[in-house]
Amino acid sequence: MPRIAGINIPENKQIEIALTYIYGIGLSLSRKILAEAKIDPNFRASQLTPAQVQKLKEIIEKKYKIEGDLRREVMMAIKRLKDIGSFRGIRHQKGLPVRGQRTKTNARTIRGNVRKTVGSGKKPPVSPT
Secondary structure (H helix, E strand, C coil): CCEECCEECCCCCEHHHHHHHCCCCCHHHHHHHHHHHCCCCCCEHHHCCHHHHHHHHHHHHHHCCCHHHHHHHHHHHHHHHHHHCCHHHHHHHHCCCCCCCCCCCCCHHHHCCCCCCCCCCCCCCCCCC
16 A cells, blocks of 8 residues: 555555545646656556655655645644634634535534424423323
8 A cells, every 4th residue: 555645545546536535635736746747647556666656755745735734734824813813713713614604504514513493392281190
């Protein structure tokens, strides 16, 4: 199993898709990296030679910010928004949608699947004891 940037790349997938398992590399960036390394995107990750894997490692590590560095940069950007007290920072703190989505409905995933609605509100009559 090839290991690039500290991530085990799945062997049974095409290398074009397998590279997207690395945080910070999407499909378009994966294609660009493979074109630069002159590797066929339809190869399986298990078919790569050690030289090709090494070339991919060099290109990715030298040119692109991935994994830990990228995660740290994103966290610092969010922390900066929180520190200056911007609207977006406050939304991050409260755990609400940040980019203007509606919250009256359809914000279940960001709020942790909170269901506050109750049935009709009519309680059954109390049975005599």
